[in-house]
Amino acid sequence: MSEASIQHAQAWIGTCHVVLQPNKIRFWQGQALEALVYVVVLAHSSSDYKHKLYHALQHNGLDLVAVNELQALKERFSSHGMAHDLVQLARQLTPEAPIVFGRFQAIEEAAPQVQATTVPAQDDWLNEDQTKSSNTLATSPWPLPSLQELDWPSVAAQTKAPLWAIIDGVNWPEIQHELEAQDPPHACLYSTLDEENRAMAPWLVKLDPDNPVTERFVEQDQVNHSGIVFSSNQPIKVLREHFRLFTMLWTPADDKSPIYYRFYDPRVLLDSLHTLDDWKIGRLLQPIEQLYIPLSPLLGLAEHEDIDNSVDLFGEEYTYQGRILAVAPQAELPDGTVNSRKAFKVTEREFERFGELHGVRAERQLARELSGEFQLEFSTDSYRLAANMACTQGKSFYFTSQKQVRTLAQSYLLFGTDFPKGYPDIEQLMSSNELLNWQKRQALEEWIPKGIARRNIRNMPKMA
Known part of the structure; x- marks a missing residue:
């Protein structure tokens, strides 16, 4: 890159996947919550493009899911030709108006069926009118997972698939600094670039045996409920796309404003296993071969009779260190399950039960x-x-x-x-x-x- 290109901004273009923030106005027709749009930005670099794009989206009530095909507009024209629509967008760019949006194309809510062995892409959705699919899901048999207490050496010896963790930035505030310093394979489950929000975000982290982050996770006081562990052969991109679907949850309390679903908190996850409909448990655990939950004195409940007798509410914290609850799915995920945030909405019964627990x-x-x-x-x-x-x-x-x-x-x-x-x-x-x-x-x-x-x-x- 020449010195001139560094000093002078140029037009950059990207295909942006956006999602509507709760209670905000759509820029497209229909009821879809997500859309694709070309965005042209006067920027100095790709990182400058993303920075300006993020703030523009936030100002308009949108969150960024992903930017695809990001490149300088001149390079785009050179490789793809000068499309009329893009030329028109570029002509609107000025120093006073450095960001121009194209026409938003709603991601319509289709209902593609997937096999039990696949993890669907993030933008697959269930159409509200196709009640047959959702009814099939609700009645699909899914036995509750079995629970077994292990220790960390047994966990390492038991699984052949790589170990991963979803770590809670709220309960382990230093995790972002640890990840930056040690740089294991990791990804934030939030799309935001805001530092304050990222500091409280859940992080998907591969627990490589030789990385210091793995050792520090094992040494975390388990009473802090810093996260969950699981084994999976899926790549990090697929895992992130899957678990991002569950960071927000629609409830009967408000159809338009989802709440944060902190399934990566061991207490919330255990309650979910005994509260959600069977097919939802299967959907949540789909890419997981074996789930591991660090025990703490606050995990025991009468509903969890298989572990309640071994959990002393008033026990010393150190007596729980290294005690792990292994959660093994009992069946394959039923065929016909779709990738849908709306279909995963909790029922009135489930919502009340969550409140009770x-x-x-x-x-x-x-x-x-x-x-x-x-x-x-x-x-x-x-x-x-x-x-x-x-x-x-x-x-x-x-x-x-x-x-x-x-x-x-x-x-x-x-x-x-x-x-x-x-x-x-x-x-x-x-x-x-x-x-x-x-x-x-x-x-x-x-x-x-x-x-x-x-x-x-x-x-x-x-x-x-």
Whole structure:
């Protein structure tokens, strides 16, 4: 590249695959959420093109999925000829208008059927009118995976396929820096180029035995729920395209605004295995030969009877290090399953069940936090009871935030399950209409030391 070409911008062109952000206006006809469009940008390089393109798309309510056939417009004309439409786009470029979009072509929602051995491309979709396909999926038999506890050496010895991890940037904030420094084969499951969003993104990482990232993943405190591990012979591009389909989830709560689906959090994944319809479990696990979930004290639930007996909610963190739950699919994915975000939408029943399990996990986590705060001052049953009462009774006091529920749980633990009965000033505080909920919580927290002193005086033995 000459010095002149570095100093002076030129027209670059790419075929851009975009997806509509929630609640934004479409630039194309129909109900499709994705589209293809030629975009011509006045840029100094391909990286400059992508940078400017990303910000222009964000401004217009679009996310970038991929850029294909990116090249300087002169090179494009030289190799493909001077197409009239592209010439017209190029003529609109000026320093004041350095980005020009062509006509958006919607990616219509077709319903191609795929075999169990294939992983479809990301832009294959299910047409809403083709209910026969979706009904077939919902009734396809898919036995729940079997669960077996292993350790890391057994995992390495068990699988012949390469090991991969999907690592949670929220629960392991340093992972992006680690990946940049050690550079194992990896890919972000988000398409965004925004650094703040990428810092919280899930990362697909190949766990090469000789790469330091693998060792550091194994050494991560498993109570942090940093990610999941699986074996697969699929290439990284295919795996990324597959798992990107599941980073967002449509729910009955809002048909137009999907929520983040953090299936790479071991707690969410285990709940999914026991909540989602059978065919959805098969779809999620399609490219996986063997799934491995690092155990933690917060993974046990009555719903997971096959592991609940071996998971102690109040166990020390170090006792879980290196304990891995192997999840083996029990059957091949049924034929006829399609690659569709809309078809994967959770049902009302599934959504309610997820909410129930989330509540149970929040309650269990609170009980564990209380045990850590008060050490051996109370029994484990007391911690469980206080957490349960705070989560269930907190709504009657309009205490719903994490801080509010925690302060209420501390109060039940310290002053008994009939609290605030017997403490008139706090009864008045909790029923006050003049204070906001956060003010009530703050006042309760400040009162607790005085309440302990009053309780202790009340419980002193009386003089004869």
